Amino acid sequence: MSVRYPRPMLRRCLLIAASAAAALALAACGKKDDAPAGAASAPQAGGAASGAAPLKVAFAYVGPVGDGGWTFAHDNARKKLEQTFGSRIQTSFVEKVPEAADAERVFRDLVQQGNTLVFGTTFGYMAPMLKVAADSPQVRFEHATGYKQAANLRSYDARTYEGAYMAGVVAGAMTKTGTLGVVGSIPIPEVIRNINSFTLGAQSSNPKVTVKVVWVNEWFNPPQETNAAQTLINAGADVLMQNTDSSAVLQTAEKNGKYAFGWDSDMSSYGPKAxxxxxxxxWSPYYIASVQAALDGSWSAGPGKHSWWGVKEGAIDLVSLNAAVPAEVKARVDQVKAGLKDGSFVIWKGPIAGQDGKEVLARDKVADDAFLQNIRFYVKGVEGQVPAGK
Known part of the structure; x- marks a missing residue:
C-alpha cells in the first residue's frame, strides 16, 4: 500500500471532447470553487462502431501533470489509452485535486459529466471514492494505492520497491564514499519499504554502504527537495535516490557533480551527467487491461479485488542507465530484472536484519504482501530513526 498526501489545487482546466463526428472542443478553466477542470482528449479515429457512444474515462490527479514524476506517469498512461482504443473511449483528467473534502465534490462532478470509469490516483482519495461509489452503482471506480474495495470499486498499485532495489544495485557499485542518500517524502510503509529495498540492493553490490535519509514530509516541494538533497551531499552522500515527485534531487546532484536517480518517470533530461x-x-498495462474489461463487460470489483503489479507485469523498470555504469553492473541489473519477471529472484528473502541487528526475516523465508505493506522499520545499514506517528 502506498500513500499520497495533499498539495494545493491551483487550477483545473477541462477540455470536453465531443464524439467522433464532432470537430470542436471547448476549453474551460475555473477557480477552486468552480466545477473541476482538467484536460480531456478528443477520441481518435477508428475503433468504435458507427454511432456508438465512447466509454468516458476520467482521472483525478493529486499533482500537476508536469511534475515529471508520479502524476506525469499516470498521464502518460492515459495518453497510451487513447492511442490504444481510439474513438472507443473519451478521456479527461483533473489535476491538483487535494486529498481533502473537495475531492468528493470532484468525483461527484466526474460522475455527473457522464464518466462511467473513474480512476483516483492517490491513497487519500479512498474515503471520498468509497462514498461516491456507494451513491453511483452504475459507475466503475479504480483507486490507486488503496486497500479498501466495494461492489463497484477496486484498488491497484505498483511495486515501486522493485525499481528501488535495482537502483540500489547500481548505487552500491558507483559510490566512492560508501554513503548513499535518500530524500524521503512521507514516512509511511510505501516509502520506508523503498528506502529499505534501495539499501538491500546497494548492499548486494557493496556490503559496507550506509544510507542516510532526510524527510521533507511532502510529495512535491522542489525547494525542500533541493535543500534535503544538498544536506545529504554535505553529509558525504555521493549517490542520491528520492521518493518525491519533482526532479529537484537529480538537478541538485548535477550541480554538485554527484550521482542520482530519477523516480516514477524517466528524468534523464533533467540532469544528464548526474x-x-x-x-x-x-501504468499503461493496468489501465489498458481495465478499460478493455470495461468495454467487453468483464470488469468486476468487490472485496479483495486489488492488483499490485511490478516488473513481471511490465509496470516497473529501471531505464536510461548512464554510460558510466560498468557493463558488469548493467548485467547484474538485467539479471535481477529477469529474475523478478520469471519469479526466480525475490528481493525480500531472509536472512534480513533490522537496523538494530535483530532478524526480521529468517533465512530463506520470503516476505508476503502483508509483511511488505506494513514495513515500519529500517533495515541494517540505514542511519537514523523512522519518524514516529505514521
Whole structure:
C-alpha cells in the first residue's frame, strides 16, 4: 500500500471532447470553487462502431501533470489509452485535486459529466471514492494505492520497491564514499519499504554502504527537495535516490557533480551527467487491461479485488542507465530484472536484519504482501530513526 498526501489545487482546466463526428472542443478553466477542470482528449479515429457512444474515462490527479514524476506517469498512461482504443473511449483528467473534502465534490462532478470509469490516483482519495461509489452503482471506480474495495470499486498499485532495489544495485557499485542518500517524502510503509529495498540492493553490490535519509514530509516541494538533497551531499552522500515527485534531487546532484536517480518517470533530461538511471512506473498495462474489461463487460470489483503489479507485469523498470555504469553492473541489473519477471529472484528473502541487528526475516523465508505493506522499520545499514506517528 502506498500513500499520497495533499498539495494545493491551483487550477483545473477541462477540455470536453465531443464524439467522433464532432470537430470542436471547448476549453474551460475555473477557480477552486468552480466545477473541476482538467484536460480531456478528443477520441481518435477508428475503433468504435458507427454511432456508438465512447466509454468516458476520467482521472483525478493529486499533482500537476508536469511534475515529471508520479502524476506525469499516470498521464502518460492515459495518453497510451487513447492511442490504444481510439474513438472507443473519451478521456479527461483533473489535476491538483487535494486529498481533502473537495475531492468528493470532484468525483461527484466526474460522475455527473457522464464518466462511467473513474480512476483516483492517490491513497487519500479512498474515503471520498468509497462514498461516491456507494451513491453511483452504475459507475466503475479504480483507486490507486488503496486497500479498501466495494461492489463497484477496486484498488491497484505498483511495486515501486522493485525499481528501488535495482537502483540500489547500481548505487552500491558507483559510490566512492560508501554513503548513499535518500530524500524521503512521507514516512509511511510505501516509502520506508523503498528506502529499505534501495539499501538491500546497494548492499548486494557493496556490503559496507550506509544510507542516510532526510524527510521533507511532502510529495512535491522542489525547494525542500533541493535543500534535503544538498544536506545529504554535505553529509558525504555521493549517490542520491528520492521518493518525491519533482526532479529537484537529480538537478541538485548535477550541480554538485554527484550521482542520482530519477523516480516514477524517466528524468534523464533533467540532469544528464548526474543521472544514473530512472526507476519508472508504467501504468499503461493496468489501465489498458481495465478499460478493455470495461468495454467487453468483464470488469468486476468487490472485496479483495486489488492488483499490485511490478516488473513481471511490465509496470516497473529501471531505464536510461548512464554510460558510466560498468557493463558488469548493467548485467547484474538485467539479471535481477529477469529474475523478478520469471519469479526466480525475490528481493525480500531472509536472512534480513533490522537496523538494530535483530532478524526480521529468517533465512530463506520470503516476505508476503502483508509483511511488505506494513514495513515500519529500517533495515541494517540505514542511519537514523523512522519518524514516529505514521
Amino acid at each position: 543521472h544514473l538511471g530512472s526507476a519508472v512506473i508504467d
